Amino acid sequence: MGVIQAFKMAVKSIASNKVRTVLTMLGIIIGVAAVMVLVSLVQGYTSSMMEYYQRQGANRIEVYAYQWGGADISSDLYDYCLGLGDLVLGVTPNAQTGGVVKYGAKKLENANIFLGSDQYAVCNNYTIAKGRDMTYLDVKKYQKVCVLGAVAADDLFDFADPIGKQITIAGEPFTVVGVFEAKYPSTGGNEEQDWMSHYYDSIVVVPYTDARFMSNSYITFDSYVVKAASSAATTEAVTKLASFLSTKIDPNKGYYDVYSINQQIEAGNEETRMLSMILGGIAGIALLVGGIGIMNIMLVTVTERTREIGIRKALGARRRSIIIQFLIESGVISFVGGIIGILLGLLITLVLGKLMWDMTIFPSVSLSLGAAAFSIVLGIIFGIYPAAKASGLQPVDALRAE
């Protein structure tokens, strides 16, 4: 009997035992798809978190410092950081206030007004798209200048050039000197994306020293951002800043806190490691359950198949023909199941990635193939197991199988 004949026989057997075929495939499909989806979810979560930190920029140090009744430490901190030299790239207050921003008839009702130093852009990962950044002198001399975020500029000026134009911020006139590059280009339609775009790009940055002009809003300077030069510099700067703040702030009359985004990324990595382990474990169990399903259905049909093999042998089938037939049969079932599992896993991953993070997540190829290979090998082993065993028996013994 040739291989083509064995193939035809295998296909016939697959087609005429639909329940067995479907159940076996189901075990493989569930196992493969589950592994792909679960592991992809961890991957998606990790990259969405990393993307967030990347936007924030690496080597970012956040400082919280406040003293009741005392003057804020903005300028002391600025001078101290200047003294740190190459260790830090910039320092800025991270104070925020609300208020109406107007240009002629155009209005931004809910603009985020930030009060920063001339290093606000460096510290918060903005780059200048048009015009210039604020300068040391702007800050020192209380210049009423501002830099607009990309969305704020678009909303106020449409396509006109904002540079040099006068706008009013909380009733006070300011001159626009620059526009930032968009940090979260809006793709439209996605709520989270829109929110991010509004939060980070619908902004107006003014020198923090101008806070006194905005008398109608209460502004607290207690939050600062320091940008360090490198990850080693970050660690060193965190230590130095902490000891500097301990000399400035009496813990009984105020508080301070210094931590770096690097530390948070570390913590995040730890979290994803845990998550990977837990979900990986669940995926492993899914694969195992799928595998047991395959074994089960194959072993349940062993008696029936042993008899069939007895009949085939009695009619003159050689051991080799029988094993080849069963090998093809279980190979085809397992392979088709594996392919469907991969397609299903891919589909679910893509849909979930879109729904949860608006990201296009592709499951790892090696992992998907690994899970599929595992199921296929299992399917084949348990598919040819009865064949290998029964084809070695005397036909009468195989026919007597209970």
Add this chain to the structure above:
Amino acid sequence: MALIDVRKVYKIYNEGMESEVRALDGIDLTIEKGEFTAIVGSSGSGKSTLMNILGCLDVPTYGEYYLAGSDVTELSDSQLSRIRNREIGFIFQGFNLIPSLTAIENVELPLVYRGVTGSKRRELAEEALAMVGLEEREKHIPSQMSGGQQQRVAIARAIAAKPDIIMADEPTGNLDSKTGGQVMDILRTLHHSGSTVLLITHDDSIAASANRVIRILDGRIVSDTGKGVGD
């Protein structure tokens, strides 16, 4: 040289245990090519056991079996498969059809293993089904057929490849006397065209159509009408 030559064959189940069964207890038997032999005996006397050994479906516990001069116990698994496929058409007492295959597919099976392909195979299978009067049931699977119809599919399967030896274990057991008579006609036709036919039955009137009747009791031959009798 006899076609079938069996010397001191024993088939002992659970040997040495309390439940020991001597299904065959020292059988000596030779059958010539072209004979039409009936084996009779009561239930449990060892008829099927003997036939299974003769059909190369089982091996004796002790003893020798020469088929067309070659020692069956010396043959390899694939040589035995070849003999089962080409030399012997076996009709089982319990039909042994493959449940998932249609009547014609079951009949085609031995031809598949013989390497007969395509329309030739289909033609031979249809011819065999027509001989047992089942051309109308080609596409039915065994569970959609009566016991007698399944029996006839099993007969068609045994004769489709036109083997030299036909071994039939109670082929009329599930048939009414008319259909049973048709089956006996088929066996006689095959015998006349040169086949060696071995038939198990417990019905003396059916055994009467054979040239030779061997009677078994408790795994031993108790009588043998001898070769060349009748016809």
